[in-house]
Amino acid sequence: MIYSSLLYIYGFLPLSLLIFSAVPKKHREAVLLGLSGIFCASFGLYYLIFMAGYVLLNYTMCRITEFLKSKKSIAEVAVASTVIIDITVLFSFRVPYMSWFAGMIRAPGGFYAAGISLFTLSVIGTLVDVYKGNDKAEKNIIRYALYIMFFPRLLMGPVMRYSTFRKAMSHPQTGLAQTGKGLAVFGKGLAKKVLIADTLFMLYSDVTVSEWTKVPAVNVLLGISAYLFGIYFEMSGIADMGAGSAICFGFRFPECFRYPIFSKRINYYAMRWNTPVVMWFKRYISWPLTTSAGNVIARIALFLLTWALIGFWYKFDMSGIVAGIILGAAILIESRLRSRNTLKITGVVYTLIIAGICAFIFSQTSAHELFRNLGSLIGLDGLADSSSLYLLKEYTLILLAAAFFSTGIAQKLIGRASKLKFADKLFWFIPAAVVCVLVVCTAMIASGGSSEQLFIKL
Amino acid sequence: MKEYKIITAAAVLAFAAVMAFGTFLSRGKKSSAEEARSLAEFPKADFQSMYNGDFSKQMNDHFTDHFPLRSKWMSIETKLRSALGESISDGVYIGSERLLDCGFSERVPDPTAADRLNAFVSGYDGTAYLAVIPSSSGVYDDELPYYLLGDTEGQQINRLYDSLSGGIRKIDAYNILKMLKDNYIYYRSDTKWTSYGAYCVYRTVIQKLGFQPITYDKYTIRHVTDNFRGDLYNRTLYTGVRSDLLDIYEYPDGSQILTCMSVDKDGRIEERSFYDMDMLETEDMYRMYLGENVPVLEIETDVNNQRKLLVIKDSYADCFIPFLTQHFSRITVVSPEDMDGVLSDYVDVSDYEQTLMLFGIENIGNTEFFSGISK
Structure with a gap:
């Protein structure tokens, strides 16, 4: 189940x-x-x-x-x-x-x-x-x-x-109010998984379908976005559903995901993506070893090793290790080179590019595939064709929605709305919204009974 | 702040309770008319299935199948899916005009098919004809998303045709239908062809069999229903495409059917009407053609030429057979899918100077279908 x-x-x-x-x-x-x-x-x-x-x-x-x-x-x-x-x-x-x-x-x-x-x-x-x-x-x-x-x-x-x-x-803080809070969080997670992650999974599988040997660059880019957002919405959705269920019983556990994708710094991105796991590797792998690492080079090597391990832990193959090392290196470069006065937007773009590169490498299953897709990405199979138009037409909306909901703007808007004068009245929409989300998600899993496709199995 | 949380809890839990109770109430339901399939039963608890988790999977299926208002949920699902992303739900492409099956380009002919068919003709004195009929996805594949396209159904059919001996006369239905695709030759909510599609192929088939086709203007066409929804509808419950027509082609001046006898699996013979109008009241309207599935159907007409035809078929042929009745005094229709055992248990093939094998492309990979075709 x-x-x-x-x-x-x-x-x-x-x-x-x-x-x-x-x-x-x-x-x-x-x-x-x-x-x-x-x-x-x-x-x-x-x-x-x-x-x-x-x-x-x-x-x-x-x-x-x-x-x-x-x-x-x-x-x-x-x-x-x-x-x-x-x-x-x-x-x-x-x-x-x-x-x-x-x-x-x-x-x-x-x-x-x-x-x-x-x-x-x-x-x-x-x-x-x-x-x-x-x-x-x-x-x-x-x-x-x-x-x-x-x-x-x-x-x-x-x-x-x-x-x-x-x-x-x-x-434990039990009671009907807690259950209500929990169910709302559960509903949020369910919508993330069923509405967004599952739809993006379809886009991702359209792009990666094996018979299609020539993949234009736009399709590869769409595939990367589908993978990055898909894996985020899937993992954070399941985490939310779990956290919501726990709150229903009165238990509050630490948050895993805090809107990583549009972070201002790649370091924030790395720390906000499943924070407890990153903290575990820091606490039990890198910190104990740092004390014995003598010079700067040893410390850098240790830092990269930790990220390689984190990557490996997710996928248990080379692609995880490579993606981990790239992310680690990007954090190091950022901490060395980035001046304090850089604009927010450059930071966000840098983060997105690195996150995209990591997602791209992370999604590969073999070196052969990696090089073939790399070729497609730089346009060896052409920039775009009718298939790209088809995918753009069908999936632009969901990709935009995914991007919007991974910024945390929606959360901030709700926070701001709660400070308004008539906030009390606004809150009455919440029960209705939760039930609506539940109804929509129920419809989405009605024929099969569950949504089981996963980008990644932990 | 607290009240809205309590109301959320109350509303969600009440909704969940109603749904759970509804599932409990409908637990005994055996089959779904809209989906035209039987529902998952409550699993039997035995150690093996509980040990490896099958029990819980079956339990999940049972719960899902008996979820209240399932058909309503499903039709909402189809609409939501096409709104969110691609117009594909449960392997069915939701076009603006028609529903199309998505899994059509991966079919490979059953490896034993060629051997079975070759063996059939090598011991047969008469002439055998073969027509494999493409599905709607094959004819309208240009409406499908690019990544679903692999081998065309024409290629799939030719792969089977090429592996057959010269003793079998092959009929290229694919190109005939492909050329006529602007006409109403396929149902909008089913994989099968319409009577008109069947008529267009009949014109070619009957010439190969040695007759002149009856021209289109001689027929009176009766629309027996305009409310037919087929197997692709059953999978999606999508009502956004127009429902289909079922037609009967009548030829008042032509020959009439004298008797139509069905033989069931136990050998019981029963007379039945050629068109079963009662079926129009059920969810499986297509069965109006030739009635309930039986292994063998014996049709006698008042055509006075003593010619006998054996038809080996699947459901594609059901709306095709009526056209043949104008030319043969006796037609025996055999359906391997509905047989226990093999062809020779039911008919003596050597009685027939001509045999027509006509079936849909869905069956070219079906080992069971071909294993029935041995003498």
Whole structure:
């Protein structure tokens, strides 16, 4: 079951809210765990069994690590072996060459552990925190299991430290008003995924359809825009749906996406795109190593390595690494060369160009394809033809809409409207708007029941 | 500030509850008339399907299929999709004039097809004729977006024709229809041809079979309905294109049908009317031609020439057969799709001096269709 499916929106989520509000407060976490178990089982009972094993292993190792704190050398072994196991499991699902391991743990054919890239980061971070003494190991296994399995977090995070999670969980703000807020956020995410990302996915697949060997430059540009905006609306849409669901139950987690695409600086772009993930790599990879990096060159190399790793984490192939390094290099160049007085607009253009280059490289599946598309991009197959006109005619509107909604202007306008005198009256439109969005999105997934096409599987 | 949040919650949850309850109420519904298909059943819980996640997929399908007002939602979806991006919904292109199937350029002839057909003629004393009929997407492919175009249906048909022995007389329906594409030769909401499309090909076919075609002006054309919506409509529930006409071509001065007997899978023989007008009251109006699907249909006419024709067909031929009744005293219509077993279980091929195989291009990749054509 995914968030953007009829079964989740009209079955699982309302039913879960009903059950959740019916049970007494002290049992609520157990109930949430039970519901998350059902959510996991909807990807196959195997997933539930896998999760149970995964949670148990990491919970136990956290406790053992804390227990062994005084004996650093043994604790190190425990931490290292757990991290290796977790990473092996992650690789076995994400890298085709490693699928023998998935076979070894008896995963059914074609099974994919949804969200594994994200919760692997979470558990490793927590384990390291415990080892370093930054955090205590969680004794309550129900809460620890929720940390990994809580269904609004499962598919798109956010990745967070256990201390953040503990804080969020300890003071839930339940109530109908919170549910309303949550449903509004959920609706926003649903619209992002179903209306914008899915439509852009069609544009992207039109451009990349393999039989069409000659691709004019305009089509390649359209493909890049479709990919960049599509992947943003898809990831932030799923994140919003997850965050919205969590708010319904009274939990507020950190935001993942803060309108990255039209940032004034490429550095902001990088930091606003799935912030928790970038922070994780900074906290657990680059900061610990920076202290041991002696000179400037070593520090630059480390910086680029971190970005290469982030890129790799998204795609698990060369294109991710290359895109990551380019983004890292662009940040470095910007921080060295950019004068303080540069106009905002040049910064935005620079960001867009770099983001476009990264998206272009990121979307390639092989070096051969990269060079062929590069040739098309510089116009070897011509600038535009009737197919470009067709695509422009059909998709300009959605691309403009995507660009507008990724600027954050809409958000600012709402913020400004709330300061107006008659703001109280304006707010009555919100319930109507949320229901309208829900109705439109429901219609969009009516025939298939869910919107499952993904640019990227995390 | 707080009230509007509460109202949002109340409104959304009430809406969700109504929809969920509606799904619960309609859970027993077996089939959808608008979509002309049976709906997903509630899955049986067994360990294997729950273990690998199939159970939840089937559950999802069941929920989706029984979602209240499904057909309304679907027609909104089609309109929204064409407004947001391309005019494509569920693999159907929504043109201003007509609906067209998008997945038409990837068909490859079934590898056994040529062998089956060659084997058929090599042991057959009479003459065999073959006409593969293109779909509406093949004839109107210039209306489709560029990236859907691959091999034309003409190329696909020729690939099959080229692999056949010289014993089979091949009829090029594709070019005939392509030339006449400005006429009403295909339904706007179906992949199949209209009676007029069938008539245009009939003129060529019947000459090959050794007769003069009946000229167009001799027919009286009866529009039995102007409210037909076909299989492409069933997939999109899009009402933005005009509904189609179903025509019956009558030739009052010509020969008449004496009897029309159907043979079902169990060998039961039953008399039926040549046109089944009751079908116009159902959602599957096209079945008006020749009635319910049966493996074999025996048609006897008052043509006094003792000539017998065997027709091996699929649904494309249903509106084509009426034209043949003016020329043969006996026509046996066999539909491999509706048979259990093979052709020789139902008919003795050597009784017929001429055999016409006429089917739509959708079936050239259908192994089952061709496996029926063995003696």
